[in-house]
Amino acid sequence: MEVILGAGPLSKAVMRELLNKGKRVRVVNSSGKANVPAEVEVVQADLMSASGARAALQGANNVFQCAQPPYHRWEGLFQQLMGHITEAASYHQANLVMGDNLYMYGDVSGPIHEGLPYEADTRKGKVRAEIAQGLLDLHRKGTVKVAIGRGADFYGPYVNNSYVGARFFASVAAGKACSLLGDLDAPHTFTYIDDFGRALVTLSEHEDAFGQAWHVPHAETVSTRQFAELAYEAAGHSPRIGTMGRGMLRLGGLFIPAAREVIEMLYQFEKPFDVDCSKFIRRFGEKAGPTPLRTALKETIAWHREQATVKV
Known part of the structure; x- marks a missing residue:
């Protein structure tokens, strides 16, 4: 079972790619309602609670984390959300693929690549940096397998x-x-949402993609x-x-x-x-391009x- 957290545009792009590959898909959101094909299971869950997250991720092979708190309420809530999701993924021994953005790097001069330090001085950038670093630390500790895909x-x-x-x-x-x-x-x-979704699914399919952050392909x-x-x-x-x-x-x-x-x-x-996605293309080839x-x-x-x- 492939579990997608959230029912927004990135979640739907991941869903479309998984369905194209014949996968069983579960979409999890707070309402239990989503505009998705009939073959997709839709589950209501409170991911802000540990028990809600555990129940939602039961039976998951890969978990695609595409959910987030309201944009103006990230501080505190986002960290709490991720804590419950990572604990549940670890409990169920599911892989976690994070749909991320580029805020953590801060105000960069020159191409934006994965080797840059996390030097954001904005509130939202600091939240993203804390979450990303925490996910990679959990992977290194063997708590949960994590891959991060970042789009513009x-x-x-x-x-x-x-x-x-x-x-x-x-x-x-x-x-x-x-x-x-x-x-x-x-x-x-700019990142085309279908390219973002395909890239997250690609990351989930390759063992060596885990433990790293990747900039997803863009035109x-x-x-x-x-x-x-x-x-x-x-x-x-x-x-x-x-x-x-x-x-x-x-x-x-x-x-x-x-x-x-x-x-x-x-x-x-x-x-x-200017976002550099050459690492992704080098690893997965031109067919995985934008x-x-x-x-x-x-x-x-x-x-x-x-x-x-x-x-x-």
Whole structure:
């Protein structure tokens, strides 16, 4: 049994890949409800409790950790969540594959690779660093087998709360104007959610992937402006790209906690943010590489248009 924690976009990407491989899949979330195929078992569990986590992971071979507390409540809650998950994975002798981001490195100059130290000075970066280091320490101690896959800002089916999530692609698909943060001409790596999901499954299938962190494959890094222009091209519309400054984000943060939390992470959008995924490609080969950027954008536009039709 392959167990996926959470029912968000990354969880669904992992699920799709596992189903393609004919695996039995269980999705675990707090409601016990999820928009998934009928053959997928959906289980309600409180992962913030030790007993809830143990019950949810029973019978698991691989556990894909794609769940997280609300973005503005990471401190304390995320560590508690991971403590229960790792204890349950150890109890059931299940492998743990962590879907991670890149916050722990902090404000990096130059390509972002797995050998960098964890030097984040942001609150959320420190949380991610603590969790990642704790997971790798548990692996070294033999408590639980852990592999970590890290992606950049992601986009694709079911992606809502992302820099280039539903709001961005809904505007692009309809030929409307979009607003983006930071220096639009600085290079910025984006991760297609299906590539992220496939990569986590790949890690689960290889013994030598455990005990390490891996940057998952992504298409070529382009500027944010180029990414947006290619998205409009995929949608068959002329680009209508605007900018949103820190002031607007701070104003939004007065009413939306998640918007307020984005402010400390703005350094990622105000200078080059170039993620190196060559380690993954060297180990797993070009066949494990990313979806071409234009293809991924067309698939994302098509999915958003389909959702708009369903809503109507």
